[in-house]
Amino acid sequence: MRNFLKMLAVATLLACTVFVQGQSGTPAKAESAKPDVRFSADMLDKDIDPCNDFYAYACSKWAAKNPVPADRPGWGRFDELQQRGEYIVRDILEKAAAGGASRGVSEQKIGDYYASCMDESAVEKAGAQPLQADFESIVKLKSKEDLPKEIVRLHREGNDVLFGFDSGSDFKNASQIIAEVDQGGLGLPDRDYYFKDDPKSDDLRKKYVEHVAKMFVLLGDDQAKAAAEAQVVMDIETGLAKGALDQTSRRDPKKIYHKLTDKELAALSPAFNWTVYFAGVGAPQFDSLNVVEPDFIKNMQQVIDAHSLDEWKTYLRWHTVHAGVALLPTAFVNENFDFFSKTMRGTKELRPRWKRCVAYTNNDLGDLVGQIYVQQTFGAEGKERTLAMVAALEKSLGDDIKNVPWMGADTKTQALVKLQAITNRIGYTDKWRDYSALQIVRGDALGNSQRSNQHDMQRRLNKIGKPLDKRDWPYPPMTVNASYNPLENNITFPAGILQPPFYDNQADDAMNFGGIGAVIGHELTHGFDDQGSQFDAEANLRDWWTANDKKQFEERTGCVKDQYASFVAVDDLKLNGKLTLGENTADNGGMRIAYMAMLNTFAGKEPAPVDGLSAEQRFFLGWANVWCQNRTDAYARMLVNLDPHSPGKNRVNGTVSNMPEFKEAYHCAATAPMVNQNACRVW
Numbered sequence: 001m002r003n004f005l006k007m008l009a010v011a012t013l014l015a016c017t018v019f020v021q022g023q024s025g026t027p028a029k030a031e032s033a034k035p036d037v038r039f040s041a042d043m044l045d046k047d048i049d050p051c052n053d054f055y056a057y058a059c060s061k062w063a064a065k066n067p068v069p070a071d072r073p074g075w076g077r078f079d080e081l082q083q084r085g086e087y088i089v090r091d092i093l094e095k096a097a098a099g100g101a102s103r104g105v106s107e108q109k110i111g112d113y114y115a116s117c118m119d120e121s122a123v124e125k126a127g128a129q130p131l132q133a134d135f136e137s138i139v140k141l142k143s144k145e146d147l148p149k150e151i152v153r154l155h156r157e158g159n160d161v162l163f164g165f166d167s168g169s170d171f172k173n174a175s176q177i178i179a180e181v182d183q184g185g186l187g188l189p190d191r192d193y194y195f196k197d198d199p200k201s202d203d204l205r206k207k208y209v210e211h212v213a214k215m216f217v218l219l220g221d222d223q224a225k226a227a228a229e230a231q232v233v234m235d236i237e238t239g240l241a242k243g244a245l246d247q248t249s250r251r252d253p254k255k256i257y258h259k260l261t262d263k264e265l266a267a268l269s270p271a272f273n274w275t276v277y278f279a280g281v282g283a284p285q286f287d288s289l290n291v292v293e294p295d296f297i298k299n300m301q302q303v304i305d306a307h308s309l310d311e312w313k314t315y316l317r318w319h320t321v322h323a324g325v326a327l328l329p330t331a332f333v334n335e336n337f338d339f340f341s342k343t344m345r346g347t348k349e350l351r352p353r354w355k356r357c358v359a360y361t362n363n364d365l366g367d368l369v370g371q372i373y374v375q376q377t378f379g380a381e382g383k384e385r386t387l388a389m390v391a392a393l394e395k396s397l398g399d400d401i402k403n404v405p406w407m408g409a410d411t412k413t414q415a416l417v418k419l420q421a422i423t424n425r426i427g428y429t430d431k432w433r434d435y436s437a438l439q440i441v442r443g444d445a446l447g448n449s450q451r452s453n454q455h456d457m458q459r460r461l462n463k464i465g466k467p468l469d470k471r472d473w474p475y476p477p478m479t480v481n482a483s484y485n486p487l488e489n490n491i492t493f494p495a496g497i498l499q500p501p502f503y504d505n506q507a508d509d510a511m512n513f514g515g516i517g518a519v520i521g522h523e524l525t526h527g528f529d530d531q532g533s534q535f536d537a538e539a540n541l542r543d544w545w546t547a548n549d550k551k552q553f554e555e556r557t558g559c560v561k562d563q564y565a566s567f568v569a570v571d572d573l574k575l576n577g578k579l580t581l582g583e584n585t586a587d588n589g590g591m592r593i594a595y596m597a598m599l600n601t602f603a604g605k606e607p608a609p610v611d612g613l614s615a616e617q618r619f620f621l622g623w624a625n626v627w628c629q630n631r632t633d634a635y636a637r638m639l640v641n642l643d644p645h646s647p648g649k650n651r652v653n654g655t656v657s658n659m660p661e662f663k664e665a666y667h668c669a670a671t672a673p674m675v676n677q678n679a680c681r682v683w
Ligand SMILES: [Zn+2]
Pocket: 011, 012, 013, 014, 522, 523, 526, 583, 586
């Protein structure tokens, strides 16, 4: 199962999980297919002063009623909505799985994929056999010179060993797609996990090595051999991690764009035969590419040299079982769950099998499922009303850019050109992915997953050397998320998020502007945050700011950085102000322009209060309402390291405390906790 959102290119609204969660056969708890996701005034805790803690006022009752479910690391309003989608998709998949000879080609694929995944007894019976061909191929390696060929095979199955290879926009000529070699090959989520020296990180590494050893034991190795093999894996991964960039650095486009010729790449790591790799992997011919991080490739050469062929075989064998674990028997799934979900994220129980299979089918055949999903759920009206809202938000951002006091006329002109050029993608793609060459075989769960990965890798590699096709969406339409892509200068709002509590046909304008309106604003302002502002209207990495305006901008974003760096996420762990800067700037800017758009819509006519709450008060509740959430401590800790988004509480209280409009709406004292004495404002 490949994760379909790349960290670098797409700024999403919320964290996408990047690991396959563990598995097995815990029975599904009774849960509502249709939780009430609408806002109601009953949700408010009237004992809490909104000026003291607005998040608690809006969310504490929800939080008390919605503890983290045993099979999750966290639970929030997004998850409620996602869960509704899961039931809809399950229905689609069960029908497709049961269908007879009259099924269409799409139903056959999604139905058989899902049915194979659900067939636990067949998966148990097969054991690790589906990986046997992979293991045999690894065993047969005769020298390290054979590595490129073997890595081709594994990469094509979706197993990102040693490094990553993909297609992507040329940062400086963004209408063209080029090849991209990136860091990769780690089992832990990020390079920092290998080097942090606090006791918790130390402990986690120890448990990781134990986990790797246990997986080798499950493959049939004895304890002593497995322990030694696990140590080899840890050594190789630590070696690779040394050359890798951390998450914060990867937000800086200049640090992740190095266009080199294929010969220059070869010179960085002569021990690895790139010609063999590129010829085998299925990429069209090219003579230059983005070597995302040259230091990683240089370091990789040393790691290859430092380890014996047998050690490399151990490393490849580990990653093969790790990549396929989701569709292996329960013993593997449980062991994987134990480390990656229980230890790392604090999840108590495995998700029910059907939910995992829905997720895998969505991941591997998203556009086939998505076509049926939008037919069932998404009407033309939803698209029209969303587009009208986007237009209102774009107008506000334009007005805001024209009026901000700190930006000079030249930069403003360029900013407005960039705003005009943003493409809006709402609901679902105009060009569904073509799966006709992909074979889905009933009864071959793991093979289906591997073939899906091969098929998708080929799809992505076929883009190399071609112009960017803006109809390619990064995720399927049932996704509950939204994004701005600085390399395409577009926003994407899939059908999955265009529902209550984000957008509610039955709600008043104020709630909708505070919900989906602020989210649209959030994505639009990403085009102008610390990362997006480095790309121009054509999505090229080009500095279009005057030096003075840039300085003014950085002073203002510096305020946001320091403000959020003072927030505690869990225990004594504070947020990383730099990692979360883009998202926090987008939250603050998004709220600002959504508020402006709401007032424009009112055109001077103040709507009557609803439930005793003014429109202005309800606007802020619309925002708070989408961020109510609970997380385990372990998960909260993990996200501080990895997630560029702040936790819900900080997204709410951070933004409202910067807006004098909030102070007015709730009649807060100037000294109230929700009134930031040094309010930050960029947009
Ligand atoms: Zn964002």
